[in-house]
Amino acid sequence: MLSAIVVVGPEIREGAKSGFMSEEARAQASLSPARVQRATPLVCVEVLGRSVLDRMIEDLQRAGVDMISVIGNVPFAPACDGSGSRLKIEMCSAEEAWRRATQQLMSNRESGVEGSLVVRLGAYVDLNLENALQFHREHGQVVTRAFEPEKEEPLDMWITDPSRLTDGGDILTILGVVEPARYVAQGYANRLDDPRDLRRLVVDGFTSRCNLRPQVSEIRPGVWMDEGAQVDRSARIVAPAYIGRGVRIAEECLITRCTNIESNCEVDYGTVVEDSSILSNTYLGFGLDISHSIVDGNHLLNLERGVTMEIADPCVIRQNTNPRQDQDCQLSVASDFGGAQVAPGKEN
């Protein structure tokens, strides 16, 4: 039996809080849009239709993991697609998350689980989980740790045999006691340290630099439109672009240059959106010109100028007042790519 423990939130060890963000990333945090200000991890933000967390859960299910525990700062409950995996969500603080993860690992040991994946979800990495598990079995070491491609920096993903672990301290200490086998992931990695990385991930997805793709069919080359999206005939969508579930694009709008408009957004008459990410449930007023930005509700982050603004005028931009509750269909679409997402880590 295989189990996975997915911790969402920063790395916090017992006795000492070690911030996972670099100084630069900390400075960037002041540029973050609302969801980041509300401390929602970027891995939980919808990107091209689904969050990195949703994609991770699906990858774990595809890799044959029987029991998945998601612990930490999860703003919504990801849905299970009924593939046979048991999915347990525990919403709690970062400190509490690591304590619960340690308990879960110990519980796995007691119940005779053969293999446990421990993941701190903080970055997007194209990782083949089946290969990683195969690598762990072949090397026969107690712990295997994944490393970032090219730079070979450690990622916060471990595969372990719980029965061979020794007691003592928190989960990260337990996993760090033994020298791990190094599994170097082959593929794209994006640390998602700040919202600029989120935008870069979208562009890299559109330009095929990574396996992240909208999981809906293209209505024409490079233009993806999710279910329930309504685009007026006079609006123009220039590829590559993604129009999410339930999005409404009004007359004379122009959506262009790697723009993604996530679920339940509304773009009003004549607005131009260029090289921007519009996060879910956002209303964009009429006659606007939005470029090089991330917009989340009434928060706008202009990446070109490095300015975050809260727009008080609801006629300009705002949180969509009547967002649809559609989280239950998050995992309903089958995917055909083999990516996994794990966090950057610290060398023990």
Add this chain to the structure above:
Amino acid sequence: MLKSGPVVIMQMPEQLNLDGVRTFQQELEPLIECHRPRIVLDCSQVRHIDAAGVEMMLHCLEEAMKRDGDLKLAALTSEAEVILELMRVARVFETFSTSEEAVRSFNAIPAEVAPQEAPWYGDAFGDLGALKQAS
């Protein structure tokens, strides 16, 4: 308010919302109502402009132009630039990095000296009158 010759420099408030607009417009309107008003709005303290603020700026520009004058913006903060671009009005105004530059731009070609009836083609096509006669 600061006067630099015939040019008036006005400091814009930090928040140009509905309340701020009323006060600011009361100060600005008498200046616009003169002949050939030359106004520089110093935006170095602006942190937020809402739709009412943008509308007021456009109205003042229009009124100034009606009277053969102009309204220019100086020292725009990043926030002001982002909002003006967002609302598609950034290109309507002449903008300068400092108020001094904006003032100088008014003085570059004194309106009294600038030819009012100069033909648009200048001399680029030679003597068009002679050409017409020859044909």
